Amino acid sequence: MMLDWLLPALLAAALGLLFAGALRRIRLWRRGRPEPVAFLAGLAAMPRRYLVDLHHVVERDRYMSNTHVATAGGFVLSMLLIVPVHLFGLESRWLNLALLLATLLMFCGAVFVFLRRRHPPARLSRGPWMRLPKNLLVFSASFFVLTLLTSGLLPEGFGGWVLSILLAAGVALGLAEMLFGMGWGGPMKHAFAGALHLAFHRRPERFGGGRSTGLKPVDLEAPTLGVAKPEDFTWNQLLGFDACVQCGRCEAVCPAYAAGQPLNPKKLIQDMVVGLSGGSDARYAGSPYPGVEPGNASGAPHQPIVDGLLSAETLWSCTTCRACVEECPMMIEHVDAIVDMRRFLTLEKGETPNKGAEVLDNLIATDNPGGFAPDSRMNWAADLNLPLMAEVGRAEVLFWVSDGCFDMRSQRILRAFVKILKAAQVDFAVLGNEECDSGDLARRLGDDATFQSLARNNIAVLNRYRFERIVTTDPHAFHVLKNEYGDFYPEGKGGDYEVLHHSTFINGLVRDGRLQLKAHKGGTVTYHDPCYLGRYNGEYEAPRALLNALNIELSEMERSGYRSRCCGGGGGAPITDVPGERRIADMRVEDARAVQADLIAVACQQCTAMLEGVVEPRPQIKDLAELVADALVEEVHEPRKAAMSQEQP
Amino acid sequence: MSDVIRRDPRTERILRNRLHPLHESLAGGPVRGPTGLLRRNPHAVGFIGPNGLKRIDRSSTGPAPSGRDLRRSATTHSEEPALPLHRVEQPDFYVAAVLDMAGGRLTSHDRDILGQAQQLARSGGGQGAVVAIVLGEAREAGFDTAGADRLIQVTHCDGQALDDYCPERKLAVLQAVEDQLGPRFWLFPDSVHGGADLGARLAVRLGERPAVHAWQVTETETLCRGGSGRIDIRRHTPRVLLLAEECALPVDDSRHQALPIQLDEYPDVRVCIHDQGLVPVDPSQIPLAEAEFILSAGNGVRDWDQFHEVATALGATEGASRVAVDDGFMPRFRQIGATGTWVTARVYVAVGISGAVQHLQGIGRCEKVVAINLDDGCDMVRRADLGAIGDSSEILAELLALAREHRGGKDTDATVPETLEVA
Amino acid sequence: MPVETSLNIAVLVSVGQHPVSGRARRADQDARAVELGLTLAGRSLSLVHVGDAGEPALRQYLGMGLRTMTVLQEAPEADAASSLLQYFATHPADIVLAGVQAERGEASGLLPYLLAERLGWPLVPRIAQIRAIENGRAEVLQALPRGQRRALTVPLPFIATVDSAAPGARQTAFGPGQRGLFDIQRGLAQADVARAEWVEAQARPRPKRLNVVKAKSAAERFKAATAKPQGQGGQVMKQESSREKAQAIFDLLVAEGVIRQ
Numbered sequence A: 001m002m003l004d005w006l007l008p009a010l011l012a013a014a015l016g017l018l019f020a021g022a023l024r025r026i027r028l029w030r031r032g033r034p035e036p037v038a039f040l041a042g043l044a045a046m047p048r049r050y051l052v053d054l055h056h057v058v059e060r061d062r063y064m065s066n067t068h069v070a071t072a073g074g075f076v077l078s079m080l081l082i083v084p085v086h087l088f089g090l091e092s093r094w095l096n097l098a099l100l101l102a103t104l105l106m107f108c109g110a111v112f113v114f115l116r117r118r119h120p121p122a123r124l125s126r127g128p129w130m131r132l133p134k135n136l137l138v139f140s141a142s143f144f145v146l147t148l149l150t151s152g153l154l155p156e157g158f159g160g161w162v163l164s165i166l167l168a169a170g171v172a173l174g175l176a177e178m179l180f181g182m183g184w185g186g187p188m189k190h191a192f193a194g195a196l197h198l199a200f201h202r203r204p205e206r207f208g209g210g211r212s213t214g215l216k217p218v219d220l221e222a223p224t225l226g227v228a229k230p231e232d233f234t235w236n237q238l239l240g241f242d243a244c245v246q247c248g249r250c251e252a253v254c255p256a257y258a259a260g261q262p263l264n265p266k267k268l269i270q271d272m273v274v275g276l277s278g279g280s281d282a283r284y285a286g287s288p289y290p291g292v293e294p295g296n297a298s299g300a301p302h303q304p305i306v307d308g309l310l311s312a313e314t315l316w317s318c319t320t321c322r323a324c325v326e327e328c329p330m331m332i333e334h335v336d337a338i339v340d341m342r343r344f345l346t347l348e349k350g351e352t353p354n355k356g357a358e359v360l361d362n363l364i365a366t367d368n369p370g371g372f373a374p375d376s377r378m379n380w381a382a383d384l385n386l387p388l389m390a391e392v393g394r395a396e397v398l399f400w401v402s403d404g405c406f407d408m409r410s411q412r413i414l415r416a417f418v419k420i421l422k423a424a425q426v427d428f429a430v431l432g433n434e435e436c437d438s439g440d441l442a443r444r445l446g447d448d449a450t451f452q453s454l455a456r457n458n459i460a461v462l463n464r465y466r467f468e469r470i471v472t473t474d475p476h477a478f479h480v481l482k483n484e485y486g487d488f489y490p491e492g493k494g495g496d497y498e499v500l501h502h503s504t505f506i507n508g509l510v511r512d513g514r515l516q517l518k519a520h521k522g523g524t525v526t527y528h529d530p531c532y533l534g535r536y537n538g539e540y541e542a543p544r545a546l547l548n549a550l551n552i553e554l555s556e557m558e559r560s561g562y563r564s565r566c567c568g569g570g571g572g573a574p575i576t577d578v579p580g581e582r583r584i585a586d587m588r589v590e591d592a593r594a595v596q597a598d599l600i601a602v603a604c605q606q607c608t609a610m611l612e613g614v615v616e617p618r619p620q621i622k623d624l625a626e627l628v629a630d631a632l633v634e635e636v637h638e639p640r641k642a643a644m645s646q647e648q649p
Numbered sequence B: 001m002s003d004v005i006r007r008d009p010r011t012e013r014i015l016r017n018r019l020h021p022l023h024e025s026l027a028g029g030p031v032r033g034p035t036g037l038l039r040r041n042p043h044a045v046g047f048i049g050p051n052g053l054k055r056i057d058r059s060s061t062g063p064a065p066s067g068r069d070l071r072r073s074a075t076t077h078s079e080e081p082a083l084p085l086h087r088v089e090q091p092d093f094y095v096a097a098v099l100d101m102a103g104g105r106l107t108s109h110d111r112d113i114l115g116q117a118q119q120l121a122r123s124g125g126g127q128g129a130v131v132a133i134v135l136g137e138a139r140e141a142g143f144d145t146a147g148a149d150r151l152i153q154v155t156h157c158d159g160q161a162l163d164d165y166c167p168e169r170k171l172a173v174l175q176a177v178e179d180q181l182g183p184r185f186w187l188f189p190d191s192v193h194g195g196a197d198l199g200a201r202l203a204v205r206l207g208e209r210p211a212v213h214a215w216q217v218t219e220t221e222t223l224c225r226g227g228s229g230r231i232d233i234r235r236h237t238p239r240v241l242l243l244a245e246e247c248a249l250p251v252d253d254s255r256h257q258a259l260p261i262q263l264d265e266y267p268d269v270r271v272c273i274h275d276q277g278l279v280p281v282d283p284s285q286i287p288l289a290e291a292e293f294i295l296s297a298g299n300g301v302r303d304w305d306q307f308h309e310v311a312t313a314l315g316a317t318e319g320a321s322r323v324a325v326d327d328g329f330m331p332r333f334r335q336i337g338a339t340g341t342w343v344t345a346r347v348y349v350a351v352g353i354s355g356a357v358q359h360l361q362g363i364g365r366c367e368k369v370v371a372i373n374l375d376d377g378c379d380m381v382r383r384a385d386l387g388a389i390g391d392s393s394e395i396l397a398e399l400l401a402l403a404r405e406h407r408g409g410k411d412t413d414a415t416v417p418e419t420l421e422v423a
Numbered sequence C: 001m002p003v004e005t006s007l008n009i010a011v012l013v014s015v016g017q018h019p020v021s022g023r024a025r026r027a028d029q030d031a032r033a034v035e036l037g038l039t040l041a042g043r044s045l046s047l048v049h050v051g052d053a054g055e056p057a058l059r060q061y062l063g064m065g066l067r068t069m070t071v072l073q074e075a076p077e078a079d080a081a082s083s084l085l086q087y088f089a090t091h092p093a094d095i096v097l098a099g100v101q102a103e104r105g106e107a108s109g110l111l112p113y114l115l116a117e118r119l120g121w122p123l124v125p126r127i128a129q130i131r132a133i134e135n136g137r138a139e140v141l142q143a144l145p146r147g148q149r150r151a152l153t154v155p156l157p158f159i160a161t162v163d164s165a166a167p168g169a170r171q172t173a174f175g176p177g178q179r180g181l182f183d184i185q186r187g188l189a190q191a192d193v194a195r196a197e198w199v200e201a202q203a204r205p206r207p208k209r210l211n212v213v214k215a216k217s218a219a220e221r222f223k224a225a226t227a228k229p230q231g232q233g234g235q236v237m238k239q240e241s242s243r244e245k246a247q248a249i250f251d252l253l254v255a256e257g258v259i260r261q
């Protein structure tokens, strides 16, 4: 019978090609910069990362999660059995039976894939991805029937040569898609690259429920700073790009994309794939960057990315909100890649757009982005009598004031927080003029040199004083203090304190009964999760608990919690200000209007500024600190005089 | 207007007596009472027009409606005493003041320099004479009251007019003055109108180390403002001084002879720099950051064609709020504010702009802000020196009409062409 | 821009000072001069600094895309002009650009004049742009107040000072700035003796002149005397007719001199 020799030959050829293709792919990844990984541990952890962590993300789409388990599980099992059964001709009833079940499982999964693909949502890519379900069906069906034949469960000579030819064709087609395609850049590439990506992920802390959101420092002595060409990425970043399944979940949540700015995270990752393997984006079959005609991008590992694969505006549109990363089932790190490329533009080319250059100059010359006199940091609190660290030396809480001290609106938040601290009789102090900008903005704008110098200055100051925790009202400062300063502590010195956001801290005070609160009065309230508090630091609960303590029943927006839509204020986006069709903040206020909110509670001064920048009429915007301060039940016997004069003149 | 000072006791009396039947017709506008307090007569605003309606004409530029203004200005004149004449017949030394004369007239800076020159001429023994040096055509008659004892006015050198940018020729004239009079001090306004340039040129030519940005000068000691305005340098007063604005009080209590002096001969000039004339600059093309008069549009502008017309008619540079830009009515480079341009205009007119912090940041350094807005409580009106509450298109329409009347009136009377702006 | 490619263009750069914090930085006008030079000569532009190559702020100029900078190593009290004079005697240039005045110290803006006088070159102050260089002559635009410009022609070689109205300097990039090299030459300047006698102190606030009557006519003087002092919030017109409001605005425009009388 023809299949007797054809089948093993086809299998051997397909496996050989897969092997060759895989080697080639690995060589492409290795053109990236070296980065050490725990090689064996990573490989060993891979199945668990796939089954637990990845599925945790995939599971947000139940349909797809089950489908994927059936299809992928079926396929992996099938392949494991096909090799002994059909390549080496091992004859075993049990193996055959198992193989039949595996292919059946895969077939069932493939049917669901097929159904999903009949009317695919806009975020999904077309092109080769449209033929995948059919080939999955063909593969599983062919091997099912084939196994039926070879296992003797069907009568000898069943179907005759017609069936043989059909099967041969089916097997060939299936193998071509599943094995050849896997090695040579077909849709199945994701399985191979994805598995290795999980094993060698550059943020292994993310697995097992952990969180790793801080950016990695730039080595300022390196011959080029940041990423100019695809080969300037680390090898496992390149590997990560290759894992993308073009599911478009990132595209669906990206605020910049929705605002019509020229950014689409999926396309960006695909462009990186084009860059690492060389070629053009002519075959890309998903949504383009808004306002940019696809098909004109081309690149190669050693060619510049900007103005070859994408334009700088694409990179500067990102608000670093991490919605894409949160949503990506392959755990790809879009923000790292974007910031890496920005670093090159800022540190090597000096091309931070719009007000970027000015802001960075200010940060260098005055330690704050607005260019205000560095010794005027305490002007906002002239009447508040705040204890200065320089005078008291130690306190339980260090109140990190942040650059909000220069902005009249943010000062209201700061004052409200001071009122709360005083009401709860917290032992706190501030750094005053010794404080510098946290460096968040400089870092997101790609200027790691300025970030590092600000961070080192701040650390030197922090190391001078004794305190147990830092509390700040600014989630951006909170994030860098908590997650990014760790790389810069001089050997073994400092960093042994807790960093808290004011929402967490105030909630703790309320829980401990140190604050007496009245019920909030007013209309419908909704809460906007700041990206740097929520997705970056996982704090979704404390703000809600606090609002609950104010007797507020939240009317949650459709996108809230880990799916919260960015206000548009992160990543230096308001400074680079890439034009789009809409404003991100407008869309966010629209979200709030959709739940008839009269008030948007926020937990970030940047969000306050962005949302209040929306043209009136719109819901009121108030920070948690302001809501709590308004609801404080004033103590009858005021312990300290200073706590009296609160209202801003 | 004639400078003869004539008192009119009757009018003065009527003006003092608010119950006088003729008082109203004379004291139409705001008037100072005998104690110097401002007196306003709220009933006297406006006049009755031909159709019997009350009309209020606030234009100070329009034709004087009655003889009232003339008479009133006559009365204010009469308050000025005749100034004593300061004579210097045989000067022991000279103090040279080289004047900018931007627009052919004494600038306030020039007057400060002359004031300083007079101080130096009267100190340090002997009697000095202040020589005002005017290079190029001038349309100024008040050198005597500004403090010039002598006047050197040179309109041509080397057969060429001194009106364009010709620092080499002007320097030659100054050298001639140096040769002829050997002034004890050379004073220049430290200004962008040529004073700083000419002063530096003369200083290096004479091998003198000038005092620059000098703001407090005595005969022996000078205080100069240093770089970025952060330090003061105290030093011996040199021969050549480039003086800051308001370095000294202008002369206001004496008249001076302003006797002309003729220069004998000029040194040879090698002219390298040739003036090709002013490049015509359309006000709308001036970069926002440099513009000195900006008409800015926000979300409250209803009629965009009208807005542009007004800007053209007033000769203003156009600006915009971010919303106006986002909505596509104005190009992005016109945006003013945190993410747009930071402007330094002398006058900023905000039409239908609410005054969000991000916008106000961009106009922090504007001198006079005018707001046209429906909402009298908005932050822009609070920031403004003048807030006009009302619909933008109505007020703009009136403004347009006013600008056209103004233009119309101007084209007919043949004014002297402006050569340079007066700052 | 028609520019002969073989031109030698040098920019004199100094260490500036941030107006608010006083920290060292590239001086704004000098950086604009570098920008102007870069658009004319590209990377063949040469930068010259008199002072100390150890000053980190100098790297901000290199970060604008230049590989090297010449530093005439001098003590702080040296007279920069004599040092530069010797330098240009051996390194001829066609155009020398500088800022109008420094941001530190005396900031007299005299240095370019001294150089020009001693080299016998013409000096064009406050330029905003070099439009063309043809047949040994340059056509430059001089910046005047209110965004006005004047065209001048001047033969090479010449010195020009660059006004703040010239195009803003490009951003300085950290990487190239750190990698740029200093060509350090021992300077031979004389000490600036005159300066040694001066006394420097923190700037005192200058008293604001009160009620200066700048007006020409009695009516205007009257207006100046009765004008509301600044900083008391403005006048708000609500009830008046549109015509009156417009008239008030128009009067203000005229009084401020932004509408030509």
Ligand SMILES: Cc1cc2nc3c(=O)[nH]c(=O)nc-3n(C[C@H](O)[C@H](O)[C@H](O)COP(=O)(O)OP(=O)(O)OC[C@H]3O[C@@H](n4cnc5c(N)ncnc54)[C@H](O)[C@@H]3O)c2cc1C
Residues within 6 Å of the ligand: A574, A609, A610, A611, A612, A613, A614, A615, A616, B297, B298, B299, B300, B301, B302, B320, B321, B322, B323, B324, B335, B336, B337, B338, B339, B340, B351, B352, B353, B354, B355, B356, B357, B358, B359, B362, B372, B373, B374, B375, B378, B390, B391, B392, B393
């Ligand atoms: C990060 C960030 C950066 C920003 N940067 C800038 C910036 O650089 N520049 C900037 O301008 N904005 C900026 N904004 C936006 C800013 O917050 C405001 O949204 C914007 O300035 C409002 O523009 P507006 O005043 O034109 O519109 P509105 O706020 O809608 O105000 C319109 C005004 O017009 C008045 N009005 C309405 N109709 C009429 C009428 N018929 N006649 C007269 N008046 C009328 C209304 O009373 C109102 O006061 C920024 C916002 C953010 C968050």
Ligand code: SF4
Residues within 6 Å of the ligand: A243, A244, A245, A246, A247, A248, A249, A250, A251, A265, A266, A269, A324, A327, A328, A329, A330, A331, A332
């Ligand atoms: S990057 Fe991730 S979320 Fe985006 S398309 Fe690829 S796999 Fe999907």
Ligand code: SF4
Residues within 6 Å of the ligand: A250, A253, A254, A255, A256, A257, A263, A264, A265, A317, A318, A319, A320, A321, A322, A323, A324, A325, A334, A335
């Ligand atoms: S971080 Fe946010 S803005 Fe940036 S690509 Fe991802 S989703 Fe889009």
